[in-house]
Structure formats: C-alpha cells, structure tokens
Amino acid sequence: MAKTDYVFLQGKTKWFRPNAPNEWGKWTHVLYPNEESLNKIRDLQTSTDKTTGIKNILKKDEDGYSITLSRPTSKTIKGKVVGFAPPEVLETDGRTPLKAALVGNGSDITTKLESYTHPTPGGGRARAIRWLSSRIDNLIPYSPNSFTTGEAEAVDGLKEQPPQF
DSSP: OOSEEEEEEEEEEEEEESSSOOTTSEEEEEEEEOHHHHHHHHHHHSOBTTEEOOOOOOEEETTEEEEEEEEESEEEETTEEEEOOOOEEEOTTSSSBOOSOOBOTTOEEEEEEEEEEEEOTTSOEEEEEEEEEEEEEEOOBOOTTOOOHHHHHHHTTTTTSOOOO
C-alpha cells in the first residue's frame, strides 16, 4: 500500500467545525457514514500490508454508527513543528468554497481523508487518517435555535433567565 492514499466517505454530519479548532487543537466533525462508507471505515480498521489499522472508533447511537474525523492545527514530524491549514469546505458544485453558511447537524457531506502510514513506538507501522476537505452535498444551515429533543430540554428556561452583570 502506498504511503499516502485518499479515501472519500459520505454520510450525514454533526458538529461540523472546520473553522474553529477544539480544545485539543483539532478541527473536527462527526460523520454518520452511509453503508458503503461504513464498509470503507471497517476496512481501514483492519490490518493490511504489515501495518495495524486505524484507531478511530466507530460509535453507535440512536442515529446509527458515527466516527469523529479530525485535522490537527500542527504536528511535530521528525523534530519539527509542521502547521496544517484548516480543511477546505466546498459547496455542492465541488469548486466554490463554502464561506457564508454554517453547516448544521444532518447535512449530507462527502469528506476526503488522507490515509497514511507512520512508525509506531517499538517498531512496526500503523495506518492513520486525517481530514483533508469536505463537500457539502445537502446543506442544512446551522441555527442556534434548532435543538434536538434532548438539547431542547437541556436549555429549556435559560432564555427567560435574567443575565448577570
């Protein structure tokens, strides 16, 4: 297997955050893959060509299987800190950068990943994936007022409370 390959996954997304890194210095999103992409993920998790598979964990909840995909803001490679640009996000046409809208939960996306091998402590090699870019196939605009049932219950009554000064 080549040192770096590209993998395309499709499905629905939640917590799509390509603009603001999380507290661990990563841009992330959660992907609920379609069946074909779920099979690709499972293949990446198995051992191939004398390497161990990816360590990303598939989780299951009421919406199905999901995987968190990420891209670090920087990484130390061979003793040097290498900065990474944020993932590219494109509109449905696959050419126009998405800038105006925030991506809401349930949007359909196609995500491109870098799949690469790296050395492991104690010898050996492992495979990992890194979020490279995404195309928004069906945008559900993010609205801070659109909550799931559980989220709505969690924030119920906060709007009516007087702010502190």
